[in-house]
Amino acid sequence: MNSMLRTELFARAAFAFITALACALPVNSSAQKTGTGAVELIVPFGPGGGADTLGRATAKQLSAILAEPIQVINVPGATGRQGIGKLIAAPADGHTLAVLTADTFTLQAYSNPRWKLSDVIPLGIMMKQPSALLLPSNSRFKTWGEFEKEARLHPGTLRVAITGLGSPDYLTLQQLEAKGIKLVPVPMSNPEERYRAPFEGKADALYEQPGDVARLITGQQLRPVLSFTAARLASLPDVPSSGELGLGQGFDQFRAIVVRAGTDPSRVKLLSDALEKIAGLPEYRQFLKATGAADDSFVPARETGAFLQRRLEALSKVVEGMSLHARYLYDEGQPEIYIQQF
Numbered sequence: 001m002n003s004m005l006r007t008e009l010f011a012r013a014a015f016a017f018i019t020a021l022a023c024a025l026p027v028n029s030s031a032q033k034t035g036t037g038a039v040e041l042i043v044p045f046g047p048g049g050g051a052d053t054l055g056r057a058t059a060k061q062l063s064a065i066l067a068e069p070i071q072v073i074n075v076p077g078a079t080g081r082q083g084i085g086k087l088i089a090a091p092a093d094g095h096t097l098a099v100l101t102a103d104t105f106t107l108q109a110y111s112n113p114r115w116k117l118s119d120v121i122p123l124g125i126m127m128k129q130p131s132a133l134l135l136p137s138n139s140r141f142k143t144w145g146e147f148e149k150e151a152r153l154h155p156g157t158l159r160v161a162i163t164g165l166g167s168p169d170y171l172t173l174q175q176l177e178a179k180g181i182k183l184v185p186v187p188m189s190n191p192e193e194r195y196r197a198p199f200e201g202k203a204d205a206l207y208e209q210p211g212d213v214a215r216l217i218t219g220q221q222l223r224p225v226l227s228f229t230a231a232r233l234a235s236l237p238d239v240p241s242s243g244e245l246g247l248g249q250g251f252d253q254f255r256a257i258v259v260r261a262g263t264d265p266s267r268v269k270l271l272s273d274a275l276e277k278i279a280g281l282p283e284y285r286q287f288l289k290a291t292g293a294a295d296d297s298f299v300p301a302r303e304t305g306a307f308l309q310r311r312l313e314a315l316s317k318v319v320e321g322m323s324l325h326a327r328y329l330y331d332e333g334q335p336e337i338y339i340q341q342f
Contacts, residue, residue: 039063039070040090041257042098044083045163046076049191050212050291054126054255055099057287058278065274076189079164080104081114088119092260094267097123100256103167105308109315110166111327117308120258121268124275125299125307129209129253129292130233131172133160133226134217136198139205144225144240147205148181155182161194161203162187168251169207171318172228175248178321198222209253210236211292228252235292251315254297256304272301 039062043055052074059070075083080103090096100120107113133144141147151158162169164187173183186203188194195213197203199221206213206222210233216222227233228250230243243249257275259268278284279298288297299307319327 038095039066039068040096041070041072042083042087042096043072043074044076044080044098044101044104045074046190046192047074048195050127050129050209050253051099051101051255052191053291058099058126058257058275061278062271062274065277066270079107079167079187079189081107084115084120087258087260088115090260092262094259094263094271097257097259097271100258102251102254102311103163103169105254105256105311106168106171106251106315107166108312109171109319117312119261121261121263122301122304122308123257123259123268123272124279124301125254125256125297125304126275126279127255127288127291127293127297129211129294129297131168131207131228131250131253132210132224132236132239133228134198134206134208134210134213134222134224135204136206137221137223139198139223141204141225142223144245147225151181151183155180156184158205159184159186159203160205160207161197162207163194164189168253168315171315172207172248172250174318174322175242175250179247181247209292211290214290214292251311252294254311256299268301276300 041055041059041062043052045051052072056072059072062068063070075086077083080101083098084100084104087096087098098120100122105117107115108117133147135141135147141150147158160169160173160183162173162185164170165185167187170185170187173185176183183205186197188197191212194206194208195216198206210217210224210227213222217224224236224239226245227236227239227241228248229241229252230249232239232241232244257271259271276298285295288295
């Protein structure tokens, strides 16, 4: 069990994507040599998850297009704040990039996010994925109805593994609590640890994107019981949606590539154009399909501002409905305290 869980969940899809794009974009014919040295791409979560897989696939192709070596660095912690902090501390020369996930972006809806959206420049949103609640195959609950009944009878006893406090996962659980379904969030920034949590007794359920744990679903180790979407997913026709049950729509996952604010506009254009070129390839669309992402995932740099503003407004409404203390994030040095207890 553990060895299978440790296997990189997107290995086949990512390998096929990288290999196909490497053939489609040979360095000698399409690379634009800049002669400016190595690039770092920060993944603000541990290895093995969707952000890491996207980051490594993107790095491979940017390296081919730019003819610049790109090193992927995992900097997990604080729902992505540590990774973004490393980006903001780097020189604004366009040679340090980062994956910005919906998890980290959601922190902007709180009263003390520790970083500002104006600190970064989005180069493009690369993928958008729906989220779901999943149960391990050996769970005593077989359906969402059974899980919900237990949560209502014994509030605050069922635990859900999430990416971190303040994340979309966390706010989705807040929406459920407003409907009388109080669940305990268990933050785990390391994807492999989070995926193992329901099997190791550290959580009763997992909040995750089905595409990120596709192999565990196919292998019947994890079972989706509720999608956090307006309507049922075509890929999960037998799984009820939170929207149809009147439980809110939750928040899907998105993953963007950003660079530090202040970067030369010509460098920003070079990088954003490269991402748009990658996103236009048939092989990239196959990658999105293999990872359960939306067909229209890609949002070019020129449209990301409006996209992020709409998302922030929706997130802020949920945060504003929480208690005053719950609207603040807690320093990492403090003991882990679940925000909804304040």
